[in-house]
Amino acid sequence: MIGFLQPLLDNRSLAGKLVGMALGTKNRQTETSQVCKQHLREEHRDKLALVEEFIVEIEGAGKNHDVARWLRFSDASWKNGEMLKRLDREFEAWLNPGK
Secondary structure: HHHHHHHHHHHHHHHHHHHHHHHHHHHHHHHHHHHHHHHHHHHHHHHHHHHHHHHHHHHHHHOOOOOOHHHHHOOOOOHHHHOOOOOHHHHHHHHHHOO
């Protein structure tokens, strides 16, 4: 009888692992968004209103809000320094669209 239930038990175990991975991904997305937003706010204090506008443009608002959009600045190495350089370049390009 246990042999009959084994695939079901295996699937539950796999589902638990997948949920755990999804939570890890969600945590990484949230962490990345927080690091990026904090960096922008600290580095560009003199342009805080523009920073907030840029943040909303990246994340979206209301039903369109998605912190995962910050992941476009990261890479497989998850090095914050490189990520923040890419973020600064995009913010500067956003501020000066003609350059």
